[in-house]
Amino acid sequence: MNLNELTAHELLDLIKEKKTSTAEVSQAVVKKIQATDGRIHAFVRTPAIPVSANSGAYSIPIAIKDNLCIAGEEVTCCSQILKGFRPPYDATVINKLKASGVVPLGTTNMDEFAFGSSTENSCYGPTRNPWNLDCVPGGSSGGSAAAVAAHEAIWALGSDTGGSIRQPAAFCGVVGVKPTYGRVSRYGLIAFASSLDQIGPITKDVTDAALLLKIIAGYDEMDSTSANVAVPDYLQALKNDVQGLKIGIPKEFFVDGMDAEVKESMSAVIAVLEKKGAKFIEMSLPHTEYSVATYYIVATAEASSNLARYDGVQYGIRRHPSQARRTPMIDMFEETRDQGFGREAKRRIMLGTYCLSSGYYDAYYLRGQKVRTLIKQDFDQAFKEIDAIIAPTSPTTAFRLGEKTNDPLSMYLSDIYTISANLSGIPAISLPCGFSKTGMPIGLQVMTKPFAEETMFRVAYTYEQNTEWHKRKVNL
Amino acid sequence: MSTTVEKQFETVIGLEVHLQFHTKTKIFCGCANDFGRDPNSHTCPVCLGLPGTLPVLNKVALQYAVKVGLALNCKINPYIKFDRKNYYYPDLPKGYQISQYDLPIAQHGFLMIPTESGPKKIGIFRAHMEEDAGKLIHDGQTQSSLVDYNRTGTPLLEIVSDPDLRSPQEAYDYLQTLKLILQYLDVSDCDMEKGSLRCDANVSLRRCGEKEFGTKAEVKNMNSFRAVKAALEYEELRQSKMILSGERVVQETRLWSEEKGMTFSMRSKEEAHDYRYFPEPDLVPFTLTEKNIDDVRRTLPELPQEKFQRLQSQYEISAYDTQIIIQDPALAAFLEECVAVGGVAVKKVCNWIIGPLQQETNTRKVKFDQLKLAPKNLMDLISKVEGGVVSNLVGKDILKMILDSGKTAEQIIQENGLAQVSDDGTLDKVIDEIISQSDSVVQQIKEGKESALGFLVGQVMKKTQGKANPKKAGELIRRRLSP
Known part of the structure; x- marks a missing residue:
């Protein structure tokens, strides 16, 4: 067994028993990256030499999405416009990782500014799905998910604004967690949509996800949207038992457009969990049909403002047009942004700007916020009766590269099951629950009420312990 | 317009x-x-x-x-x-x-x-x-x-x-x-x-x-x-x-x-x-x-309008003086501290603060609260001026010295011998000397030309380097020359 194919908790046990070391693990990971990442392209930046052993309770190397700031290291959100930007500070999650001995080892590919569901919108080119190199890994944290699936990383961090951790985790057959909004500090996460973004783990199993979330979670005085709520020991929540838990199945999620294989796998999931004592209840989230529209208003509005700072003044690239058009200053702003942003970024900036414009604000942004409140209320209501909700992570398995690049709307619809959790702020996990006939992974999503990650982990862990899907390995 | x-x-x-x-x-x-x-x-x-x-x-x-x-x-x-x-x-x-x-x-x-x-x-x-x-x-x-x-x-x-x-x-x-x-x-x-x-x-x-x-x-x-x-x-x-x-x-x-x-x-x-x-x-x-x-409301100080009304009614100072005093909260606070020390009429204190003290802040180009001046120190000085220990003019000089050195008025008067000379013996000697040297002026005074008296007082002041109490000196000269 190669070290890089083990989980973090397995490796930590081995290190404790002195059977291996952090340095050996790092070497195994770097070797694997060198061997296979030419085909996967999960990483956009890899360290030249393996990191030396370091102290700390959890000294396992980790892959980091290219939108998290590490002091002194280039970070670009896979956008031309940020090329060369080296933040002088660590993101809070990076601080926490370092304090726990977890070493950042390489930066992973993503859709530019996390705009996308396929990792095709990267200025560095696309990442490929390790299960089938013709397929996308999902997105936007496609690099992190592919790296973990390909054993080029033991574990990874991603960010999730509308499904950007869970959907690629599902497509790549790994575990991904979108924590409760406010559970993890966003300080140092380059913003896409501030009210939706959360950083979370992408791992090989539920135990590693619980461990990693425990490390990165907690209140941060640098982020006033982070919640001052104590962080429980999520490892304690990992019980192979769901006796007495009431689990909801939202009828609005099981509609046309869902793959038959995905639907079948859900039936199998229910059977497994029922056997372990869960009680399933069909329930309703009546405003689900508005979630995609609401999301693309709120998220693009915030993004249009968050991306305004990329103007060529302080950092990143600066461009001037060959011929003067207006004032030198405005010319510089325009040319920098024109050359710096990719197509999808421009599309979303325009959408968001439109939604916030005077005369349209009430019809779009304000209405979107109201619908968002209704969606949140659906969940609040539901969680009065039930402990968790299950659903597929994505209506389909990973699609082919280029299949949806010219059809943004169908691309946006691949987020249909994940978006609600961001709009309502609740935690959600995706874990493997089967494979299609063509051998592509299928993801199961478990959602709970805010700050009930323990229940979420318990359901996920129970399912995992009673199935073998997470043990299936990519053959590269 | x-x-x-x-x-x-x-x-x-x-x-x-x-x-x-x-x-x-x-x-x-x-x-x-x-x-x-x-x-x-x-x-x-x-x-x-x-x-x-x-x-x-x-x-x-x-x-x-x-x-x-x-x-x-x-x-x-x-x-x-x-x-x-x-x-x-x-x-x-x-x-x-x-x-x-x-x-x-x-x-x-x-x-x-x-x-x-x-x-x-x-x-x-x-x-x-x-x-x-x-x-x-x-x-x-x-x-x-x-x-x-x-x-x-x-x-x-x-x-x-x-x-x-x-x-x-x-x-x-x-x-x-x-x-x-x-x-x-x-x-x-x-x-x-x-x-x-x-x-x-x-x-x-x-x-x-x-x-x-x-x-x-x-x-x-x-x-x-x-x-x-x-x-x-x-x-x-x-x-x-x-x-x-x-x-x-x-x-x-x-x-x-x-x-x-x-x-x-x-x-x-x-x-x-x-x-x-x-x-x-x-x-x-x-x-x-x-x-x-x-909690924030409780931290609100007395505001200018309220202060204006209170100072005017509490101390019976003129609207004009009050208006000047409230322009600087430090000034108003200082006035009240002085009044608390007591011993001098509020009007007099006001005059000193608005007059010589303001002048000093202006020439020194500092804010009022940057001046080193204890209220007691100023009050002692004013008392000395009012009690005739020093003249008004010398009092202003002493104020400058207080601000420069931080010493008390008493110390400065002592160290520099600035107290007015009021005792008859010392003044008599000086006056004798001056009268003996100023025949023509003495003659004019005897003829009833009052303004000439001022000249002699001036001579006394000069001789005593400003320390003579001019009122006292005038009285003594008049008494000497009166028939």
Whole structure:
């Protein structure tokens, strides 16, 4: 067994028993990256030499999405416009990782500014799905998910604004967690949509996800949207038992457009969990049909403002047009942004700007916020009766590269099951629950009420312990 | 004001004051809120708006805003919410300014300004918190612009008056009144030259008796209250001329030029920005409790208006003196400390504070509270002058020495032998000597020429290096020469 194919908790046990070391693990990971990442392209930046052993309770190397700031290291959100930007500070999650001995080892590919569901919108080119190199890994944290699936990383961090951790985790057959909004500090996460973004783990199993979330979670005085709520020991929540838990199945999620294989796998999931004592209840989230529209208003509005700072003044690239058009200053702003942003970024900036414009604000942004409140209320209501909700992570398995690049709307619809959790702020996990006939992974999503990650982990862990899907390995 | 304006038009003015709070740190980060330092030395990833950083509200800035709101008789909005104002400019590092849009911290207040026909109530429309932008420095030599972000993130309160002001003079008085209140609250340096207080004016004219407002111009770039007044007077004239000649006043922003004494069109509002305000998602709204607001209310000092009334009735000093005294809260506090020491009539203390002491602060170019002067020390000095130990003139010199050395009046008199010579024996000797040398003058006095007496007293003063008690000397000479 190669070290890089083990989980973090397995490796930590081995290190404790002195059977291996952090340095050996790092070497195994770097070797694997060198061997296979030419085909996967999960990483956009890899360290030249393996990191030396370091102290700390959890000294396992980790892959980091290219939108998290590490002091002194280039970070670009896979956008031309940020090329060369080296933040002088660590993101809070990076601080926490370092304090726990977890070493950042390489930066992973993503859709530019996390705009996308396929990792095709990267200025560095696309990442490929390790299960089938013709397929996308999902997105936007496609690099992190592919790296973990390909054993080029033991574990990874991603960010999730509308499904950007869970959907690629599902497509790549790994575990991904979108924590409760406010559970993890966003300080140092380059913003896409501030009210939706959360950083979370992408791992090989539920135990590693619980461990990693425990490390990165907690209140941060640098982020006033982070919640001052104590962080429980999520490892304690990992019980192979769901006796007495009431689990909801939202009828609005099981509609046309869902793959038959995905639907079948859900039936199998229910059977497994029922056997372990869960009680399933069909329930309703009546405003689900508005979630995609609401999301693309709120998220693009915030993004249009968050991306305004990329103007060529302080950092990143600066461009001037060959011929003067207006004032030198405005010319510089325009040319920098024109050359710096990719197509999808421009599309979303325009959408968001439109939604916030005077005369349209009430019809779009304000209405979107109201619908968002209704969606949140659906969940609040539901969680009065039930402990968790299950659903597929994505209506389909990973699609082919280029299949949806010219059809943004169908691309946006691949987020249909994940978006609600961001709009309502609740935690959600995706874990493997089967494979299609063509051998592509299928993801199961478990959602709970805010700050009930323990229940979420318990359901996920129970399912995992009673199935073998997470043990299936990519053959590269 | 021109007569045409006076007769036919009514001037309508509303003022927007941007106030920089002198908090220790900036509004959304921990950087020192300090001026005059090397460019970009007071910056951090947060106020530079570097990707990934987040704002955190400075609670002191919030308290200051509540304090000002309460002092201006405003209703405080307990729901604290910020919004983003989106626009591009190189001095705005995030591409948006964090401000308050639909829910300003304070609304619906007022303040009273003095006018010829008595106090007038001027409405405060709203006051909202926001962050200041950086500064662009244009380098003519290299034809380039440089940005200094030190000012970025300085806490600002924008105080918007209702359009209740009816003349440039009222606008001037409003600013004076407002500034004094703000100084009492100790929330800002209120220094227009340094930019810690900035003022934009909206001004329009309407025919007398008309209800509708005319089209307004927004005037910017005034660097003093006097300039605000001058710019408004210019606008009154410009707009009235336009209306009288049948032209339409256009809504626009105009810049005041101090050298030319004129305003110039900057941009018309037609091409105004769409700021695309929306709630700032990086700052979670929260609610101030009744207790939070009351806690701030308890920190409010006695405000100028209240102080004026109390001082006047409590100490029976003139309105004129009181007005001067309340211009500086430190001055008023000092007066009251002196009165507490006692021993001298309040009126006399007042005279000393307004007179010699103010003069000293002026010549020393310091603020009053920077003077080293214990109230007891001044009171002892005044007592000595009043008791005839030293003359008024010498008293002023002693005051200077007290301020220089911090010594007591008594010490200085002792060390420099400044006590007036009043004992008959010593003075008699001097007078003898002078009389014997001044035959002709003595003759004149004997002939009844009173003014000649002054000359002899002067000689005595000269001989005693100013230490003789002139009143006493006069009496002695008169007694000697009387038949």
